[in-house]
Amino acid sequence: MAMMVLGGIAMAAAVLLDSFFKFRMMKLGHRGVFLKGGTFDYKEYHKERLDHGWAAWPVYLMWALMTCGLALLIGGFFVQFGTQPAR
Numbered sequence: 001m002a003m004m005v006l007g008g009i010a011m012a013a014a015v016l017l018d019s020f021f022k023f024r025m026m027k028l029g030h031r032g033v034f035l036k037g038g039t040f041d042y043k044e045y046h047k048e049r050l051d052h053g054w055a056a057w058p059v060y061l062m063w064a065l066m067t068c069g070l071a072l073l074i075g076g077f078f079v080q081f082g083t084q085p086a087r
Contacts, residue, residue: 001076001080002076003072003073003075003076003079004072004073004076004077004080005076006069006072006076007068007069007070007071007072007073007074007075007076008069008073009069010065010066010068010069010072011065011066011069011070011073013065013069014062014063014065014066014069017058017059017061017062017065018040018062020058021042021045021058021059021062022034022040024045024048024054025044025045025048028048030044042059045059046059
């Protein structure tokens with residue numbers, strides 16, 4: 001159960017960071033950033049990041065949180081519901 005909770009927290013933090021980056025892009029005049037959903041291109045963000053002096057590590061932190069959160073959720077489901085075959 002704890003793995004699923006930690007996975008959910010990590011995924012929620014990643015989603016918050018993603019929204020923060022999209023709000024920054026929207027402030028700069030990139031319309032429809034939220035309509036792109038999962039097809040948002042972070043190359044555009046990194047180009048703007050260089051021009052505005054923003055750090056790169058939050059984007060990498062977001063991807064690490066997303067990956068770890070997904071792994072924890074999957075692992076938590078296996079621990080919670082078991083992997084024994086039905087008799």
